[in-house]
Structures are given as structure tokens and as C-alpha cells.
Amino acid sequence: MASSFAFAVHPSFICSSVATRSSVSSPLPVLSCSNPLQGSLSTALQCQHFQTCSGCSHEWDLHQPPVLAEANDFFRSVGVSDFTFDSGNLWEWRCRAKLAVRGSSSNPSVGLYQEGTHTIVDIPYCRAHHPSINAAVDVLKRGITLFDIIPYDEDMGTGELRYVQMAVTTYDTSLPAAERYNKGKVQVTLVWNSNNEHSPSSAKLNTLSNFIWKNGGPNSKNHLIHSIWVNFQTSRNNVIFGNRWRHLLGEIDFWDRVGGVDICLAPSSFGQANTKAFNSLLQNLQKYVPYGASVADIYAGSGIIGLSLVATRKCRSVKCVENNKESRLSFEKSLGRLPRTVDSCISWHHADASIEPLYWLQGSDVVVADPPRKGLHPSMIAALQKLPSFKHQASNEWSRSMLKVKEERRPWVLRAREASVCVESKTIGEKSQLWPKTLLYISCGWKSFKEDCRMLLSDKAWHLEKAHAFNFFPGTDSIEVLAVFKICLQAWTSVNPWQQENSQEEETEDKCLAAGT
Ligand SMILES: C[S@@+](CC[C@H](N)C(=O)[O-])C[C@H]1O[C@@H](n2cnc3c(N)ncnc32)[C@H](O)[C@@H]1O
Numbered sequence: 001m002a003s004s005f006a007f008a009v010h011p012s013f014i015c016s017s018v019a020t021r022s023s024v025s026s027p028l029p030v031l032s033c034s035n036p037l038q039g040s041l042s043t044a045l046q047c048q049h050f051q052t053c054s055g056c057s058h059e060w061d062l063h064q065p066p067v068l069a070e071a072n073d074f075f076r077s078v079g080v081s082d083f084t085f086d087s088g089n090l091w092e093w094r095c096r097a098k099l100a101v102r103g104s105s106s107n108p109s110v111g112l113y114q115e116g117t118h119t120i121v122d123i124p125y126c127r128a129h130h131p132s133i134n135a136a137v138d139v140l141k142r143g144i145t146l147f148d149i150i151p152y153d154e155d156m157g158t159g160e161l162r163y164v165q166m167a168v169t170t171y172d173t174s175l176p177a178a179e180r181y182n183k184g185k186v187q188v189t190l191v192w193n194s195n196n197e198h199s200p201s202s203a204k205l206n207t208l209s210n211f212i213w214k215n216g217g218p219n220s221k222n223h224l225i226h227s228i229w230v231n232f233q234t235s236r237n238n239v240i241f242g243n244r245w246r247h248l249l250g251e252i253d254f255w256d257r258v259g260g261v262d263i264c265l266a267p268s269s270f271g272q273a274n275t276k277a278f279n280s281l282l283q284n285l286q287k288y289v290p291y292g293a294s295v296a297d298i299y300a301g302s303g304i305i306g307l308s309l310v311a312t313r314k315c316r317s318v319k320c321v322e323n324n325k326e327s328r329l330s331f332e333k334s335l336g337r338l339p340r341t342v343d344s345c346i347s348w349h350h351a352d353a354s355i356e357p358l359y360w361l362q363g364s365d366v367v368v369a370d371p372p373r374k375g376l377h378p379s380m381i382a383a384l385q386k387l388p389s390f391k392h393q394a395s396n397e398w399s400r401s402m403l404k405v406k407e408e409r410r411p412w413v414l415r416a417r418e419a420s421v422c423v424e425s426k427t428i429g430e431k432s433q434l435w436p437k438t439l440l441y442i443s444c445g446w447k448s449f450k451e452d453c454r455m456l457l458s459d460k461a462w463h464l465e466k467a468h469a470f471n472f473f474p475g476t477d478s479i480e481v482l483a484v485f486k487i488c489l490q491a492w493t494s495v496n497p498w499q500q501e502n503s504q505e506e507e508t509e510d511k512c513l514a515a516g517t
Contacts, residue, residue, distance in 0.1 A: 043090060045475050047127040054115040055128060056475030063087040065477050067446055068469070074450060075467045078457060085479070086284075088277045088471045094128045095168040095184065096273040098240055099137065101144070101151045101161045108144045108151050110137050110164065118154060128475055132224045133166045136186040136216060139225075140164060143211040149204055152193055157236050160201050161208075163191035165240075165267060169226055170275055171256045181276070185226035187254045188212060189245075189267040192230050197246055205230060206248075213249045227251050229267045241268065245326075253333060258282060259308030264333035268326035270301040274472045281442065281470050281482055282308050288440055288466070288484050289313045289366050296321070296364035296436065298353045298380070299371045302330035305442075306368070310344050317345035319419075321353045321360050328420050335423065346423045351416030357383035359417065367436045375448025376441075385461045387435055388487055439485040444472065449481055456485060463488050 043063045050059050058065065068085055075083040102120040103109040111123040124134060124141075143149065144161065152159035168184040175183055190209065194201050209228045216225035227250030233242030245268050253264050258275060259282030265271045272278040282305065289295065289309050293316065297306035300320035310318050320331065331348045353360055354377035361367055361383060369376060376384075408414060439462060443449035456462040462485040472480035 045091075045127055047475075048125055049111075049121060049123045052114055053112050053121045053123050053126070055112050055123070055126065057477055058475055062090040062474040063471070065471070065474075065479060067477050067479055071446065071467075071469060071479060071481070075464075078453065078464050080464055080467045083467045083469070085469045086277070086280050086471065088274070088280060088474070090471075090474045091127045092130050093274045093276065093474060094126075094133065095130050095170065095275045096166070096271050097129060097133055098163055098165045099123075100163055102154075103151050105144055105148045105150055108141050108149075110141060130168045130170075130184055131182065132168050132184050132186050135222065135224050136166055136188060136212075137164070139212050139216045140188070140208075142215070143208045147204060147207050147211065149208055158193075160193055160204060161190060162193050162233060163240050165189040165191070165231075167254065167265070167267065167271060168275075169254055169256045171262075185224055186216075187226045187229065187250075187267060189229040189231055191233050191240060191242075193234060194232055195234055196232055196244060197230070209248045217250065225250065226254060231267070258304060259286070260312045261304070261308050261310075262334065262337040263302065263304050263307065264330050264337075265302060266326060266330045268324075269330045270324065270327065272472070277470045277472045277480065281468075281480060284468055285309075285368070285440055285442070285482055286312050288438065289315070292316050293366045294364045294434055295319070295366045295368060296360055298357075298360060298367060298369045300327075300331075300348070301370075302327040302334065303348055304334070305370060306346070307331075307334050307338065309368075310342055310346060311338055314342075315344050317363070318347075319360065319364065320348040321351050322348065323350065323352045325350045325420075332421050335421065344423075346421075347419035348421040349416060349418075350420045353377065354379045355416070356413060358386070361387065361436055363434050364436050365434050366438045366440065368440045368442065370442040371448075373445035373448065375443065375445055375452045381452060381455050384436075384439060384456060385459055388461050388489055437487045439487075441481070441483045441485060443481040443483070444478065446479060446481070449483070453483065460488050462486065 043061050045056055045059045045062055047056065050056055064085070064087065072083055099110050099112065100120045101108060101110050109120045109122040111121045113119065114121050124137065126134060144151065149161050150159040152162040165188075167187045169187065170181045170184040172180055172183065172185065190205065192201070192205055209230070212225060212228060214220060217223065228248045230246050230248055231241050232244040233240070235242065254266070255262055255264055256275060257263070258279045285305070286309065291314050293313060295306060295309050295315050295318045297303060297318060297320045300306055300322040301324070303320040303322070306318040306320045309315050328348060328350060335346065351360070357377070357380045369380070371377075439456075441449070441452070453464065457464060464483060465486050466484040468482045469479040470482070472478065
């Protein structure tokens with residue numbers, strides 16, 4: 001139960017907050033706002049699972065997570081006084097959830113761990129979930145009970161169903177635009193405790209998926225399931241997915257639309273959980289990329305950011321670097337839906353960006369880096385710190401010597417350099433002597449971001465020009481940051497007094513000096 005407060009709900013809040021399409025509409029929990037230190041009910045979580053479920057840590061003021069005050073101070077201290085925050089949707093924002101399945105077939109729990117335990121809390125009325133996720137979980141649980149599907153037992157390693165991933169597409173052009181989000185459809189992935197589709201429990205897997213399809217697919221009275229997949233995983237560790245994925249029912253391709261482009265996401269690829277907030281971030285990010293820029297999209301996943309920039313900023317080239325090979329197919333499919341008018345060099349590399357980071361940075365004037373929560377790899381930071389000294393070294397020969405291309409013999413490094421997917425431009429030639437002037441750092445880990453930011457600013461290599469944050473995870477004390485760094489040239493020019501290339505760079509240099517970075 002949520003809290004010990006007594007309750008009074010403002011009627012307008014009830015209207016705006018009740019799940020719109022779920023057959024599992026939540027009895028709202030009892031809260032009151034008698035404590036003047038608490039925020040308004042209109043921005044409160046009001047979830048009955050709060051405190052038992054580990055998903056949300058904050059119940060009040062969802063529009064301003066506590067870390068925001070610290071972020072504001074931090075950005076001020078590094079010279080950014082106009083830091084902005086976009087608070088977005090406070091409920092029903094989660095379009096992608098991985099939920100553990102535990103308990104028994106007669107009483108299954110589908111949810112998250114209770115804080116600090118290995119107990120799974122059933123969260124049928126989760127306020128963060130898109131309503132279609134809660135509705136799909138409800139169908140799943142009925143199927144588990146009806147067909148005696150055994151939930152996974154972590155201690156014994158037994159059972160059939162371990163996890164379920166639910167991903168919502170909010171892109172159905174047959175619906176009016178205003179209805180698309182609420183009527184989103186779910187790609188369900190069942191994580192099954194067997195080696196493959198030939199195992200003895202496969203009959204039960206098929207029965208369960210047919211039940212879900214019958215009760216949530218296109219011929220049901222509440223069409224909420226887009227497709228059903230299975231992932232086979234027998235490992236005893238706590239890695240959620242195994243390597244074997246199979247499509248079972250519905251459409252294979254899962255399309256959504258963000259950042260002005262159609263994107264296809266396989267269940268095995270990384271996908272942002274908060275589709276609307278991600279879209280806002282992309283629209284903001286686009287403004288910092290000059291038309292015709294060459295972009296390196298590092299930690300690219302299925303290349304959504306890079307493709308969005310190709311389409312909206314008419315980039316000369318975009319190079320995506322990602323170490324999960326599963327994302328390649330999604331990238332290829334999304335690439336196929338770019339407008340025909342796009343004329344750019346576009347490539348996607350299956351590579352570890354921390355190995356030879358300079359190789360990936362070369363040839364671009366804008367770097368987008370969207371690393372996992374732990375932040376940039378030390379080797380990537382070191383490479384970014386070196387960039388000011390490369391700025392005017394335009395010769396390819398010099399670049400090659402810096403990158404030690406001639407000496408490189410390691411087959412896996414040479415393999416990674418070859419693009420897994422590549423589209424040449426019809427008109428644009430290569431311009432590999434470029435080095436980045438702008439770094440757009442997207443971060444979901446505030447702690448690691450601060451450290452990386454300090455490192456980048458510490459030796460005057462970069463200057464922080466702008467910072468924005470987005471409420472990607474309302475109910476938690478996390479923010480997604482978009483930080484705009486510009487290269488500083490004075491460190492380099494003090495030893496190499498070459499002429500500045502253009503006035504924009506002079507301006508950036510002045511700002512670096514003014515900010516004392
Ligand atoms: C926060 S996600 C961002 C994905 C993508 N930019 C998006 O928004 O969809 C981070 C990505 O970095 C990838 N990654 C992690 N370590 C990497 C490495 N050493 N080299 C390249 N990619 C890496 C992960 O597989 C994941 O797709």
C-alpha cells in the first residue's frame with residue numbers, strides 16, 4: 001500500500017489519471033496532501049504499489065525529481081545558467097518493460113523486485129506503465145493460470161516462464177493522431193526456460209501464445225497485442241535474455257515513429273522506455289546539428305538518433321557505432337524507410353567504441369554519444385580530450401599516423417572498421433580529415449555524467465554550452481541529460497598558432513576563456 005496518508009483526490013486529477021484502455025483500471029490509492037511540505041496531488045504518483053515495488057522511489061512532485069536542484073547548481077557551476085527541464089507525461093509513460101514472472105500458476109506474480117529482496121511484486125495497476133502493458137499482463141496471467149504454466153523458480157532453476165518483455169508501439173496510421181498513443185499495441189516477448197523450440201515444454205509455450213493472441217490479437221474485442229516472440233534462456237545467472245529469439249505470432253516488424261523518422265525495433269535491440277520524452281529530446285537535439293553536418297553516432301543502438309539526423313538535418317554523412325549485433329537488422333529496416341530524397345553516406349558498424357575511439361570520431365564534425373548508465377568509456381573520454389590538438393591537422397597522412405592505421409593488424413579491429421551496413425551518397429564524397437567540433441552527450445546516469453563532464457572540461461578541451469534535461473523516468477530520482485559541448489581551441493593554439501578557420505570557432509574559444517574552462 002502506498003502510504004500512511006489519508007486521502008482526498010481532486011476530481012480533475014482522477015479524470016486525467018485513470019488508465020484509458022485497460023481492463024484493469026486501478027482503484028486509486030488513498031493519499032492526502034495535508035503535509036504542506038508535500039507537493040500537489042496533481043503531480044503525485046498515486047500508485048498503490050508504491051513502496052512495495054522498486055520501480056518508483058518518489059511519490060510526490062513527479063514533475064521535478066529531487067536531482068533537478070542539484071543538476072541546476074551543477075550546470076551553473078560550469079557556466080550554464082539557462083539549463084532547462086522538460087517534465088513531460090507523469091504517468092503511463094513507460095512503453096517498454098521487462099517484468100519477472102514468479103509465484104505459481106494459480107497465483108502468478110508479474111512485476112519487479114521488492115527493494116533489496118528477491119521477492120517479485122505483482123504490479124497490475126502500475127501508474128508508470130502504458131495502459132496496454134497492464135492490459136497485456138492481465139491476459140498473460142489468465143493464460144498462465146488456465147494452462148498451468150509454471151513460473152520460474154530462481155533457486156531451483158526450474159519452471160517455464162522466466163520474464164516477459166512488453167514493448168508498445170504508438171504508431172498506427174489507421175488511427176487519428178490523437179488516439180495513437182493511448183491505443184498503442186504491445187510486442188510481447190516470453191522468456192522461456194528451455195534451449196529451443198524443440199524442447200518438451202514447447203507445446204505449452206504455443207498454447208500460451210495462442211491464448212494471448214486470441215484474447216488480445218486483432219480478432220479479439222480489445223486488440224492490444226501487436227506480436228508475440230519468444231526468447232530461450234536456460235542460464236542460471238540473472239541475465240534476462242538468451243541468444244535465441246523466435247517470432248511466433250503477429251507482425252514481425254515493430255514500427256514506431258520518433259525524431260521525424262519511422263524506426264523498426266527488434267525485441268532484442270535496445271529501445272528507449274519513454275517514447276514521448278525521447279521524441280522531445282530528439283527534437284531538441286536536432287537544433288544543435290548544422291545542416292549538412294557529418295555525424296558520428298556512438299553507442300548508437302539501432303541508429304535511431306543518426307537516422308533522425310540524416311532525415312531532418314540533411315547530413316552529409318552519419319556513422320553509427322554499436323556493439324550489440326542484434327541491432328543491425330533494425331537499423332537496416334529503418335534505413336529502408338528513409339525518404340528517397342535523402343542523399344548521405346550512412347553506415348552502421350558492429351564495433352566496440354571503446355577500442356580505437358579516435359577511429360570512430362575521425363571524419364565527423366558532430367559526435368552524438370549516448371552511452372549506457374555507467375557513462376563514457378575512459379578511452380572515449382581520453383580520445384575526446386585529445387581532439388583540440390587535431391583540429392587543424394587536415395592531412396589524411398597525418399590522421400593515419402595518429403590512428404596508426406598502417407600498423408593495425410588485429411583482425412577483429414579491422415573487421416569492426418568495415419561497415420556492417422553502408423549506403424554511399426550519390427553526390428557527396430568522403431571528407432575524412434574532419435574532427436568533431438560539437439559533442440552532444442546524452443546521459444541517463446547523472447552520477448557518471450557529472451564525472452565525465454568534469455573530465456571533459458578539466459583540461460580545457462571542451463566547453464559546455466547548453467544543457468537540457470528530460471523527465472524520462474517520472475517517479476524516480478533520475479533525469480536524462482542532453483549536454484552540448486563545443487571544442488575549445490585555445491589549448492591547441494597556444495602551441496600551434498594557426499589561423500582560426502571561421503568566426504564560429506573564434507566565438508567558441510572566447511566562451512571557453514570567459515567560462516574559465
Ligand atoms: C543508452 S543505449 C542508447 C542507444 C541508442 N542511442 C538509442 O537511443 O536507441 C546505449 C547503447 O550503447 C551500446 N553499447 C554499450 N557499450 C558499447 C560499446 N563498448 N561500444 C558500442 N556500443 C556500446 C548498448 O548496446 C546500447 O545499445
